[in-house]
Amino acid sequence: MDKGMKILVVDDFSTMRRIIRNLLRDLGFNNAEEADDGATALPMLKTGRFDFLVTDWNMPIMEGIDLVRAIRADPDLRELPILMVTAEARREQIVAAAEAGVNGYIVKPFTAQTLEQKIAKIFERLGAAA
Amino acid sequence: MAQSAMQLESLALARRLVDAIEAGDANHADDLIKALHDGRFDALYQEIGKLTRDVHDTFANLAGDERLVSLAQRQMPDARERLRYVVEKTEEAADRTLTAVEKMIPMSDNMVQQASTLRMAMADGKADVPARMTSFLDVVESDGRKLRSSLSDVLMAQEYQDLTGQVIKRTIDLVGQVEEKLVELVSACGVVASGASATPATSNATSFGPAVREDDNVCRQADVDELLANLGF
Structure with a gap:
């Protein structure tokens, strides 16, 4: 896993974006940018050459689940690894997220350790598949 | 099933109607x-x-x-205003805490780093150890003071809990009163109020917000991991 990879953090609450960016920095990922909902994130992803996406679910204008679907439907973005970090915790939602194509799912509130584990697992699996 | 007087009367009339039609x-x-x-x-009109x-x-x-x-x-309207205040206060507190923490993290990193270079210099018996020691102590002293002030800031930022807690408790009471009035209204209108529904009303929204109570349908991280593992993740 490349610690210099470019990460986009999408959440409508600026405090949560700050928390995630700080946790990422603690894990050695210093190259992160932010967007406040799916509609803002999608154009950034299209032009910004991001390597990893961390997104919330419940956001105004374009929800995280729709962002995931839009990414998987886009030929240029479909390979982008996605970690969903959300307070949405119903079984059917987790199944829906898996079907939409997320690579990992974290329920809020979460710990730094969970974030570290899930990111490691995603890139371990992608490495094994490559 | 027992038939109402009205139904019995209708039935008798209907039988007589059949007889009359048959009799021409x-x-x-x-x-x-x-x-x-x-x-x-x-x-019907009476009803x-x-x-x-x-x-x-x-x-x-x-x-x-x-x-009412x-x-x-x-x-x-007052409750809406107060809840807006809760959103503002909690955001302010989170912001203040994060700002303090973001200030402290590089300071503590710096202290740890200086301590380990000093330790190495001591182990190597370098000549400038006393000078390094003095500069390290300077850093500890000044950053230590800054850390103390940032920590006080984090402490003070928690005051929101008292204020927002009071506002939220009042709002819960208010919602209870409104609920009571609505139940009165609904039962007066002849609709059977079967008590509060255990599950929140569903809408077209795909998101439900944080789970505020335990429920078979709500997953914690371990449940999420298990569910995803079953789905082949």
């Missing part, structure tokens, strides 16, 4: 059809009349209920 007595049959029709509508009176009385009572007037005109 058209005039009598017409009378019977009219009687059947009128009987049914009389009962509607009763319901209308009930609803009217209920609204009249509600309109005269000062608690105050709820609608003053307390609900």
Whole structure:
């Protein structure tokens, strides 16, 4: 896993974006940018050459689940690894997220350790598949 | 199933109607059809009349209920304002805490880093150890003071809990009162109120927000991991 990879953090609450960016920095990922909902994130992803996406679910204008679907439907973005970090915790939602194509799912509130584990697992699996 | 008096009467009329038609007595049959029709509508009109009176009385009572007037005109808008205050206060507190923490993290990194280079210099028996020691102590002293002040900031930022807690408790009371009035209204309108539904109403939204109570359908991280593992993740 490349610690210099470019990460986009999408959440409508600026405090949560700050928390995630700080946790990422603690894990050695210093190259992160932010967007406040799916509609803002999608154009950034299209032009910004991001390597990893961390997104919330419940956001105004374009929800995280729709962002995931839009990414998987886009030929240029479909390979982008996605970690969903959300307070949405119903079984059917987790199944829906898996079907939409997320690579990992974290329920809020979460710990730094969970974030570290899930990111490691995603890139371990992608490495094994490559 | 027991039949109402109205149903029994309709049934008797219907039997007589069949008899009249079979007997070829058209005039009598017409009378019977009219009687059947009128009987049914009389009962219906009576029922509607009763319901209308009930609803009217209920609204009249509600309109005269000062608690309800105050709820609608003053307390609900006030509650919205207060909840907005909660959102502002909690955001402010989170911001203040994060700013303090973001200041402290590089300071503590710096202290740790300087301590380990100093330790190495000491182990190597370098000549400038006393000078390094002095500069390290300077850093510890000045950054230590800054850390102390940032920590106080984090501490003070928690005051929001007291303020927002009070506002939220009042709002919970208010919601309870509104619920009580709504239940009164619903039962007065003849709808059977079967108690609060255990599951929140579903809408077209795909998101539900944070799970505030334990429920078979709600997953914690371990459940999420298990579910995803079952799905081949």
